[in-house]
Amino acid sequence: MKTYYVYILKCKDDLLYVGMTNNLERRVNEHKSGFNRSCFTYQRRPVELIFHQDYNDAEQAIYFEKKIKKWSQKKKLALSEGNFDMLQILSECRNATHFKYKKNNLQ
Structure with a gap:
């Protein structure tokens, strides 16, 4: 069974990047190495993986x-x-x- 990951990276400028992959280690290494020059994280390296969650279903991960x-x-x-x-x-x-901020609910 295939596993899918939703992950959050923290960039050097403190912006956060959210992504999804079926190979977390490979994808994080691609972000760290600057594999894709057009990627959001390319100019914001180094990046740090701060969260990931795995799923067995691609649709749930998406x-x-x-x-x-x-x-x-x-x-x-x-x-x-x-x-x-x-x-x-x-x-x-x-x-x-x-x-919950309506007048009737505050009494």
């Missing part, structure tokens, strides 16, 4: 990769640090129109 690519940097860092309490706090809606 879904998770797309999901966390939309997250803020703080949420990605909380995930990479295993700080699930902070991850939940950062995931809460803080919009003034959110139901």
Whole structure:
């Protein structure tokens, strides 16, 4: 059975890169060596692998990769640090129109 990985790299400029691969070691080495000059990480080396999660299903891995690519940097860092309490706090809606901020719910 094939394994797929969703991973987060931290670049030298502190930006984060999210990717997916079926060979984590090879892919991280490609990022580190500058294998692809057009890659986001090429000008931002050195890079450090700060998170990875494995999946047996490619569709699940793709879904998770797309999901966390939309997250803020703080949420990605909380995930990479295993700080699930902070991850939940950062995931809460803080919009003034959110139901929990309505006048009736504050009483």
